[in-house]
Amino acid sequence: MPAELKTVGKAELRKDAWDKVTGRAAYVDDLPREGVLVGAVVRSPHHHARIVAIETAAARNVPGVVAVLTAADVPGSKTFGPLVQDQPALAFDVVRHMGEPVALVIAQSKEAARHGVAAVQVTYEPLPAVHDPVAALEPDAPRVHSGGNLLTRYEISEGDVATGLAAADVVIEATFTVPRISPAYMEPESSMARWNDDGTLTVWVSSQKPFEDRHAIAGVLGLPEDAVQVCSAVIGGAFGGKEDSGLPVLAALGAWATRGTVRLINNRHESFLAHPKRHPARLHYTLGATREGELIALKAVVHLDTGAYASYGPAVGGLLTEMLAGAYRIPHVQVETNVVYTHSPFSGAMRGFGSPQAHFAIESMMDMLAHELSLDPLELRRKNALRPGDRLLTRVTLDRTAESLPLILDHLAAARARLAQKPPAPGRVAGVGIALGMQSMGLGYRVPDDSTNRLALAPDGSVLLYIGSPDLGQGLATAAEQIAAEALGLPYDAVRTVDVDTSVSPNGGVTCASRMTYLIGNSVMLAAQGLIAALLDYAARTLNVPRDALRYEAGAVITAAGERVALGEFASRAADEGVPLVAEATFSFPYPEETTPKHLPIGMPHVMLVFGGQAVRVEVDPELGTVTVTDVVAVHDVGQVVNRAGVEGQIEGAVAMGIGYALYESMRLKADGQWVDSFTEYLLPTAEDMPQIESVILEIPEASGPYGVKGVGEMGLVPTAPAIANAVFQATGVRAQAIPIAPEVIARPLGG
Amino acid sequence: MKPITVTLTVNGQTRTITTLPNKTLLYALREDLGLTGVKDACGGEGECGACTVILDGEAVNACLVLIGQADGRSVETIEGLAQDGELHPLQCAFVETGAVQCGFCTPGAILAAKALLDRDPSPTDDAIREALSGNLCRCTGYSKMIAAVRRAAEEMSHAR
Ligand code: FES
Ligand code: FES
Numbered sequence: 001m002p003a004e005l006k007t008v009g010k011a012e013l014r015k016d017a018w019d020k021v022t023g024r025a026a027y028v029d030d031l032p033r034e035g036v037l038v039g040a041v042v043r044s045p046h047h048h049a050r051i052v053a054i055e056t057a058a059a060r061n062v063p064g065v066v067a068v069l070t071a072a073d074v075p076g077s078k079t080f081g082p083l084v085q086d087q088p089a090l091a092f093d094v095v096r097h098m099g100e101p102v103a104l105v106i107a108q109s110k111e112a113a114r115h116g117v118a119a120v121q122v123t124y125e126p127l128p129a130v131h132d133p134v135a136a137l138e139p140d141a142p143r144v145h146s147g148g149n150l151l152t153r154y155e156i157s158e159g160d161v162a163t164g165l166a167a168a169d170v171v172i173e174a175t176f177t178v179p180r181i182s183p184a185y186m187e188p189e190s191s192m193a194r195w196n197d198d199g200t201l202t203v204w205v206s207s208q209k210p211f212e213d214r215h216a217i218a219g220v221l222g223l224p225e226d227a228v229q230v231c232s233a234v235i236g237g238a239f240g241g242k243e244d245s246g247l248p249v250l251a252a253l254g255a256w257a258t259r260g261t262v263r264l265i266n267n268r269h270e271s272f273l274a275h276p277k278r279h280p281a282r283l284h285y286t287l288g289a290t291r292e293g294e295l296i297a298l299k300a301v302v303h304l305d306t307g308a309y310a311s312y313g314p315a316v317g318g319l320l321t322e323m324l325a326g327a328y329r330i331p332h333v334q335v336e337t338n339v340v341y342t343h344s345p346f347s348g349a350m351r352g353f354g355s356p357q358a359h360f361a362i363e364s365m366m367d368m369l370a371h372e373l374s375l376d377p378l379e380l381r382r383k384n385a386l387r388p389g390d391r392l393l394t395r396v397t398l399d400r401t402a403e404s405l406p407l408i409l410d411h412l413a414a415a416r417a418r419l420a421q422k423p424p425a426p427g428r429v430a431g432v433g434i435a436l437g438m439q440s441m442g443l444g445y446r447v448p449d450d451s452t453n454r455l456a457l458a459p460d461g462s463v464l465l466y467i468g469s470p471d472l473g474q475g476l477a478t479a480a481e482q483i484a485a486e487a488l489g490l491p492y493d494a495v496r497t498v499d500v501d502t503s504v505s506p507n508g509g510v511t512c513a514s515r516m517t518y519l520i521g522n523s524v525m526l527a528a529q530g531l532i533a534a535l536l537d538y539a540a541r542t543l544n545v546p547r548d549a550l551r552y553e554a555g556a557v558i559t560a561a562g563e564r565v566a567l568g569e570f571a572s573r574a575a576d577e578g579v580p581l582v583a584e585a586t587f588s589f590p591y592p593e594e595t596t597p598k599h600l601p602i603g604m605p606h607v608m609l610v611f612g613g614q615a616v617r618v619e620v621d622p623e624l625g626t627v628t629v630t631d632v633v634a635v636h637d638v639g640q641v642v643n644r645a646g647v648e649g650q651i652e653g654a655v656a657m658g659i660g661y662a663l664y665e666s667m668r669l670k671a672d673g674q675w676v677d678s679f680t681e682y683l684l685p686t687a688e689d690m691p692q693i694e695s696v697i698l699e700i701p702e703a704s705g706p707y708g709v710k711g712v713g714e715m716g717l718v719p720t721a722p723a724i725a726n727a728v729f730q731a732t733g734v735r736a737q738a739i740p741i742a743p744e745v746i747a748r749p750l751g752g
Numbered sequence: 753m754k755p756i757t758v759t760l761t762v763n764g765q766t767r768t769i770t771t772l773p774n775k776t777l778l779y780a781l782r783e784d785l786g787l788t789g790v791k792d793a794c795g796g797e798g799e800c801g802a803c804t805v806i807l808d809g810e811a812v813n814a815c816l817v818l819i820g821q822a823d824g825r826s827v828e829t830i831e832g833l834a835q836d837g838e839l840h841p842l843q844c845a846f847v848e849t850g851a852v853q854c855g856f857c858t859p860g861a862i863l864a865a866k867a868l869l870d871r872d873p874s875p876t877d878d879a880i881r882e883a884l885s886g887n888l889c890r891c892t893g894y895s896k897m898i899a900a901v902r903r904a905a906e907e908m909s910h911a912r
Contacts, residue, residue: 013847020855021843021862023789023830030788111772184890186793186802186856236793236856237890267795473854473891645850645896652893653853679799679888687884687894 007485008642008707012492014478016234016471025234028190028206029265036192037066039254039264040113042103042120043274044095047129047343047673048142051093051122054103059119064112067258068120069104074253076222080245082212084310086145087346089220089249095124096144096308097345098675099273101246106254106262129343131669133303134282136340144308144341151306152314152339154321156601158393164297164332168288172368176285176361177738178721179666180305181278183350184684185473187236188271191247192263193255200227203252206235208242208472209510214502216245217252228252232500238472239657240349241276243510244311272667272677276311276348279304279339281320283361293375295384297332300324300361304339304347304354311348313339318604319440320354322394326362327405327438327611328384333393345667345675349512351654352714355439356661356721360739363435363722367729377726378416381436382409394605395597401609401710404637404700408436408613411696415615415633422630428619430630431731436613437718441711442515442589444604445596449589451519452506455484455527456582457535459575461555461568463488463495465524468508469516470500474713475646476516482642483521483706487528489554490567506584514610514711515589517642521706523587530583538581539570590704608702612636612715614655616723617691620731625747627728629659629691632720637698639710644697651695651716658720660685663740758823762787763832769819777822778803778814781829789830789859790814793888801887804860805829811867813886830859833866841911842866845904846897853891861887865901873912874905 019025056068071078071092081087091102105116128142135141136149143149165171193203201223207213210230218225230248247264254262266274286299302320306313317339324335366384370377385405390398412434424430443449454466465484471477477497484495498505508520532552539557540547549560556564574581595607617631634651641647664683667676676682701708725736734746759768762785769784776796781787794800796815803814806828833840842862845851852858861884868875868883875883880901881894889897 014850014852017847017852017855020852020858021830021839021846022834023787023859025855026788027791027856029782029792033783186791186800186854186888186890188793188795235854236791237854239890268793268797269795473856475853649850649853649892649896652895653891654893656893657890678797679794680797684888684890685893686886686888687881687898690881690894693893693895 005486005707007482007492009640011645012478012482012643014475016477027187027236028192028204028233031192031204031233035261037106037108037258037260037262038110038113039251039262040105040117041101041250041270042105042117042122043270044091044098044100044102046095046124046126047098048127049095049124050127051091051095051102052125053123055121056103058121059105059116062112062115062119064108065105065116066108067106068116069253069257073257074220077219080216080220080249081310082312083314087309089253097343099270099345101250101274104250104254106258131342131344133305133338133340133342136342137338144343149341150338151310151341152317154317154335154337154602156321156393157334159332161297161299161332161334165286165288165299168296169291170372171286171288172365172372173286174365174368174737176283176364178281178357178360179668179739180280181350181661181665182272182667182682183239183241185237185239185241188266188268189242189247189275190265191251192261193251194261195255195259200229201252201255202229202231203248204231204233205248206233206242207248208238208470208512210470210500210502211507212510213245213248216249220249221252221256229501229503232470235470235472239351240353240512243349243512244276246274268679269677273345273675276346276350277667278350279306279316279347279357281305281357283357285361285365287365287369289369291373293373293380293383295328295330298325298330299334302337304337305342305344306339307342307344307346309346311346313347316349316354318602320358321602322440322605323355323358323438324362325393326359327386327436329386329390335393351657352439352717355718359435359437359718360722363719364725364737367726368735378409378413378434385409394602395599396605396607397595399595401611404611404698407698408611408635408637411635412613412615419615419617419631422617424619428621429731430617430619431727431729432615432617433723433726433730434613434615435719435723435726437611437715439514439610439715439718440606441513441518441608441610442606443513444606445591447604450586451509451523452584452586453508453520453523453527454506454582454584455524455531456580457531457571459572461566461571463490465495465497466505467497467500467520468506469511469520472511474650475643476511476520478646479517479642480520480524484524484528486707487525488531514713514715518705518709518711519587519589521709523585525706526585526587527583530585531581534581534583535567535570538574538579542570542573610637610710610715612719614719614723616727618724618727618731620728620746622732623747625743625745627663627741629724632691632693633696634693634716635696635698636712636715637700637710638712639702639705640699640708641697642709647697647712648695650712652693654716655693655720656685656690658717659689659724661739662721662724666740756820758819760822760824761826763829771819773818773820775819776815777805777817777819780819781814787829787831791856791860793856801864802857802860804863804887806863806867809870811864828863830863833862840866841904841907842901845900845907849896849900849903851892851896851900857887857889861889861897869905869908874909877902
């Protein structure tokens with residue numbers, strides 16, 4: 001199959017890149033400024049407090065201030081939220097985390113807005129706060145919500161863990177701690193909303209889910225959904241963090257209240273405090289195995305800090321639970337995952353969605369077990385790796401995708417041998433570590449998981465792709481265009497994506513879950529068939545011949561006589577006649593009977609998985625305890641590659657994020673009671689921190705994927721942090737059970 | 753606060769603006785001159801490099817320059833990089849190597865790289881990494897950005 005492909009798999013250049021290298025690309029803050037009011041948010045300085053009074057009169061009198069809005073001004077639902085409607089548009093009665101929006105100031109200039117914010121007087125009565133997910137479950141812990149602090153608990157038991165652990169020759173036990181991570185996309189959250197004369201709203205967003213934003217806005221404003229139009233501007237990165245309607249809702253509220261146009265841009269501090277983070281977690285694992293290294297039993301208790309509001313917390317907890325045992329067959333498993341409210345900025349969706357946390361634990365455990373048994377960590381993994389037909393703890397049966405695991409391990413073995421040859425720099429010690437990774441695709445069984453997309457023939461014979469889900473910067477539009485071009489037999493340049501606009505675009509679904517190229521690709525292939533059918537119908541009518549006398553081939557209609565009539569001729573004619581040549585198609589994520597469990601131990605098991613593994617070489621300065629990652633070999637099965645530079649870009653960017661997770665990043669509460677909330681203290685990897693990254697891309701086709709495509713968006717991050725911790729252990733003998741790995745953890749035991 | 757009047761050369765053209773003295777070059781470019789290719793990713797705290805412009809030949813964070821400090825000086829922004837409708841080799845190389853994803857860091861990174869190539873036409877990889885080290889990118893992992901700068905340097909050395 002791949003040999004016949006003309007566009008899929010070719011090194012096509014992203015079309016949006018030209019605007020991005022010239023500064024023309026318009027993100028929300030670049031949209032015209034003329035007549036646009038500025039919004040600014042009054043935020044809670046407390047982790048937890050009762051709101052006694054909000055005094056806005058002084059702020060209203062500030063020259064240039066147009067309106068000051070509080071929860072009392074919200075005309076519709078006071079709260080919103082994707083899974084649990086617990087998130088106030090503007091806080092009322094209490095604030096539950098620092099940075100929570102309390103009032104919204106609308107002004108004619110930034111200066112006036114700033115003065116307005118300063119002039120709003122909020123009287124708080126501070127209340128005790130809890131920031132630790134284990135402490136938050138104590139009976140006398142301060143309550144975040146009246147229903148208690150446990151948002152969700154998942155309990156799964158497969159086999160018999162007690163018997164399994166009793167039968168094991170060796171049992172190891174450890175607790176792992178992983179930090180709160182900011183998605184830290186470079187473009188902070190931003191939104192602009194305009195009240196239209198006809199009583200409707202137009203809202204520009206930097207969001208992964210314009211259709212759900214529309215729903216949230218309509219709910220909070222008490223408007224019908226069709227009175228709200230949401231348009232996607234160019235998006236400066238998202239990584240899951242832009243699955244939150246907070247800013248679009250507030251911008252829309254401002255526009256509604258002032259009957260004007262309002263722009264609202266978070267600064268970096270606000271982005272840290274008031275937008276979703278990766279869940280910090282504590283994971284306690286007990287793993288039993290035979291002397292030969294066969295895994296028998298795993299018991300795990302996990303506490304996830306979901307912060308003050310639910311966001312996607314319940315779903316993250318679910319997926320973490322599914323990924324808990326990693327890519328291994330373990331007959332006896334018992335899991336308890338607690339998703340717990342605290343008075344911290346809320347956690348939500350972020351690239352990997354629970355899998356990176358789980359993998360840090362299980363992949364560290366595998367190396368600890370190997371050490372305990374004096375086995376090679378790689379051979380231990382080979383012995384226990386999942387195989388096709390194995391049943392996961394979710395009772396999902398693995399399909400052929402697990403065939404990639406032995407291949408991945410072969411590549412890792414070769415990479416490890418090669419990297420181990422490199423001598424360390426003077427004064428340094430070196431080590432090579434490996435880790436495997438597993439990531440699901442799609443939203444999970446029984447969760448609506450559809451994507452609708454549309455192809456339309458333009459009068460000039462080119463094809464417009466009305467994509468129903470925004471491109472976040474990862475290159476989704478390019479992949480979709482390549483697939484559309486392939487399906488229509490057209491050159492890549494003949495297909496152009498139209499940005500998402502809820503008033504014209506079909507609903508493609510939220511851009512998330514490593515599923516978009518797969519999902520949109522399938523939907524676009526179906527739409528291509530529809531478009532060809534519509535074209536042939538029209539051509540038959542126009543040429544006055546029977547429909548089955550015609551066929552379509554690579555941009556032309558072929559008549560019975562073998563004559564080729566270019567698509568463009570019909571396109572311009574149909575346009576003149578006002579006949580639309582359009583096709584729309586919906587693809588729904590498949591849940592095959594053979595792999596989907598009949599009885600569900602967990603709400604929404606994922607049945608499609610992707611696998612990968614990474615070998616990492618580090619050098620450690622034993623005196624300072626500093627770790628430098630010098631090399632990463634990233635082996636990932638992505639199915640058919642649509643665009644190699646795009647796939648590599650996903651892997652390289654994810655590896656960078658994994659390095660940050662392992663070594664630098666943590667949004668922690670400081671001794672002074674303030675959060676780390678700026679790039680001064682929250683360190684992201686820079687160009688100087690990055691190793692050589694070699695991507696080994698396996699293309700084992702997925703039968704249900706468009707041209708064999710799987711997914712790659714999240715996977716590249718999953719093995720990186722544990723592989724680094726394992727490499728540090730190889731180099732130093734120090735096992736880091738908490739990330740980011742603190743230099744003093746390494747330096748001290750080494751006597752530096 | 754009284755507005756001040758500042759005259760500076762922007763992409764070869766003399767521009768005069770009257771604005772408040774506490775305004776940074778970043779926001780003067782974005783708001784007063786409409787040059788929105790220069791970005792703010794850290795809240796104007798000098799930590800992200802998204803606001804990089806070339807000031808008298810040197811890459812600087814425009815968020816750390818008060819507009820008054822730019823008086824009489826010469827600024828290059830991403831909008832001025834193309835010459836006579838032809839893109840700078842760095843711009844082409846960024847597109848062609850796949851160094852652009854979301855693009856929010858791209859103008860700043862290209863300008864940081866241009867300042868490097870202007871003074872060192874054939875930089876080592878380490879020099880490229882160092883020149884880009886102030887430009888945060890969350891999407892690409894930098895590999896392709898570094899490759900793009902290398903490629904542009906080669907391209908320009910052939911053209912010379
Ligand atoms: S805006 Fe971040 S360095 Fe200037
Ligand atoms: S391309 Fe998105 S931040 Fe660099």
